Amino acid sequence: MINKLPHDLAIAPDCDERSRQEFVASLRHHTIDGMAAHMRNRYDKVVKPEFEKVEGREPANGEEVHDVMLGDTYFQFYSATRYNAQQMAHHAVIPMINRELESTNSTAQSLRDKEDVGGSVQLNKDVEIPRSVSSIDVHLTPGSYHGEVTENDSSAGSLYENFINVFAFNIMGPDMNDIGQSFSQFVKNVHPEFKPEKILDCGCTIGLNTLPWAQNFPEAEVTAIDVAPGMLRYGSARAKALGAPVNFVQMDATSIDLPDNSVDLVFSSMFLHELPLKDIRKYMKEAFRVLKPGGLFLTMELPSNSKMGPYESFYLDWDCFYNKEPYYKPFRDQDYTQLISDAGFNKDSFFEVELPRYTFTPHEEFVARAKQGPVFDNSTGRFSEDIRWYGFGVWKDAEA
Amino acid sequence: MSQLPMHHRGKQPRFFATEGIDEIMTMVLELTSEIYVIKKRQYVLEKVAGEQGINLSEGIESYELNEQEAKELETFRSELIARVLRSTEGQFAPTQRLTDGDAGAGQNAEAA
Numbered sequence: 001m002i003n004k005l006p007h008d009l010a011i012a013p014d015c016d017e018r019s020r021q022e023f024v025a026s027l028r029h030h031t032i033d034g035m036a037a038h039m040r041n042r043y044d045k046v047v048k049p050e051f052e053k054v055e056g057r058e059p060a061n062g063e064e065v066h067d068v069m070l071g072d073t074y075f076q077f078y079s080a081t082r083y084n085a086q087q088m089a090h091h092a093v094i095p096m097i098n099r100e101l102e103s104t105n106s107t108a109q110s111l112r113d114k115e116d117v118g119g120s121v122q123l124n125k126d127v128e129i130p131r132s133v134s135s136i137d138v139h140l141t142p143g144s145y146h147g148e149v150t151e152n153d154s155s156a157g158s159l160y161e162n163f164i165n166v167f168a169f170n171i172m173g174p175d176m177n178d179i180g181q182s183f184s185q186f187v188k189n190v191h192p193e194f195k196p197e198k199i200l201d202c203g204c205t206i207g208l209n210t211l212p213w214a215q216n217f218p219e220a221e222v223t224a225i226d227v228a229p230g231m232l233r234y235g236s237a238r239a240k241a242l243g244a245p246v247n248f249v250q251m252d253a254t255s256i257d258l259p260d261n262s263v264d265l266v267f268s269s270m271f272l273h274e275l276p277l278k279d280i281r282k283y284m285k286e287a288f289r290v291l292k293p294g295g296l297f298l299t300m301e302l303p304s305n306s307k308m309g310p311y312e313s314f315y316l317d318w319d320c321f322y323n324k325e326p327y328y329k330p331f332r333d334q335d336y337t338q339l340i341s342d343a344g345f346n347k348d349s350f351f352e353v354e355l356p357r358y359t360f361t362p363h364e365e366f367v368a369r370a371k372q373g374p375v376f377d378n379s380t381g382r383f384s385e386d387i388r389w390y391g392f393g394v395w396k397d398a399e400a
Numbered sequence: 401m402s403q404l405p406m407h408h409r410g411k412q413p414r415f416f417a418t419e420g421i422d423e424i425m426t427m428v429l430e431l432t433s434e435i436y437v438i439k440k441r442q443y444v445l446e447k448v449a450g451e452q453g454i455n456l457s458e459g460i461e462s463y464e465l466n467e468q469e470a471k472e473l474e475t476f477r478s479e480l481i482a483r484v485l486r487s488t489e490g491q492f493a494p495t496q497r498l499t500d501g502d503a504g505a506g507q508n509a510e511a512a
Contacts, residue, residue: 015441020436080415213466
């Protein structure tokens with residue numbers, strides 16, 4: 001369940017460190033799988049009936065479910081276990097990262113200097129770290145995503161990749177790129193007529209889900225932007241190590257330094273829910289501006305609460321309250337068609353997808369499922385072995 | 401050289417109404433992790449010994465403790481149990497009844 005990272009930036013844990021990582025991965029699996037199912041069962045059999053007895057109706061939305069679950073002991077155990085597993089995942093990898101900090105930074109620099117693989121990294125000190133990143137340790141990440149502890153530091157990127165390796169217990173595949181893989185395969189197979197020449201991945205962190213775009217669209221120029229320098233240093237080194245030509249640029253997606261009508265595809269994954277609403281609106285307007293007529297805005301995210309039942313909404317909003325992701329619910333409470341329409345896109349061109357994990361699904365089965373619409377059930381967006389990634393997109397009008 | 405911090409900034413969420421239970425949850429989960437750390441070393445130790453021609457697991461299963469060794473382990477167990485359960489001893493001394501109003505309540509409480 002804990003994979004060795006497939007490149008030269010991998011750090012070898014000692015026996016006890018590896019044991020702690022394995023333990024937390026199993027604890028995460030137990031929490032997200034067994035405990036989550038038990039909690040649902042308990043809600044259906046005990047909590048909801050008790051609510052109905054008192055109120056004469058079912059809970060109307062995720063907020064009401066959350067309110068009533070707060071007092072349920074099993075929710076408390078589930079939440080405490082999930083919160084602790086998150087912390088322990090960081091604790092399980094930070095000691096080895098700190099031990100190899102100098103060596104990792106040196107290896108990362110050597111990789112970035114490689115000339116036999118395309119791609120680049122461009123940092124810009126004038127890019128301000130938004131308060132949404134700097135003021136809290138997002139996702140309980142010590143130092144948050146933008147942290148730098150020394151000169152030329154890649155440790156934030158190393159922490160991110162090693163943490164995900166434990167946190168995701170192989171759900172995203174051994175290269176942890178299943179989201180990018182699934183969405184790029186969706187475009188390639190469901191829209192084969194679309195041949196993007198310029199692809200932009202926004203809020204890329206270390207480019208886990210950027211690389212599949214470069215691999216599946218080898219003729220395209222792929223650019224990945226983020227505000228965090230440590231992530232970009234690590235990501236560009238990692239891309240070079242894996243032979244994927246990607247240009248990493250330090251840039252804020254709310255102010256994209258690219259000309260109008262210059263990009264064919266703007267992609268992001270697990271990005272919108274990290275942004276305050278005002279920044280989501282700015283980002284979407286920028287995406288509209290830089291996209292060429294006929295271009296595609298595509299994002300992998302969690303589904304809107306308006307599409308989910310009350311319990312599913314409550315379940316998927318957990319991170320907003322307990323994982324230092326305060327913008328989660330404000331985003332998920334939005335009408336996504338209105339968001340894209342406010343940015344300038346045509347509502348009629350809006351679409352939604354639910355994709356099985358490409359890494360674990362036979363190709364033909366993936367394509368067949370990708371062509372169907374979303375169903376919004378218990379597997380939509382819920383992090384588990386049954387997960388279907390949710391996403392939405394919109395084509396910019398051909399005549400803008 | 402500076403290092404990555406171990407802990408996230410800000411308060412941790414509190415899930416349980418009773419103060420202290422959130423902290424105990426953390427303790428229990430950390431302990432469970434350390435049990436696995438020890439178990440894994442033991443497991444690997446037996447495998448490594450096996451590769452060196454020593455069948456440790458068979459040796460462990462068939463080992464018979466002598467009287468001295470059995471006494472040493474009994475002492476270890478008693479001390480472990482007393483140490484782990486000592487918080488229940490302090491508040492609920494043998495001569496003190498748990499509920500008010502019982503005959504003799506508090507008579508020997510100080511003596512405990």
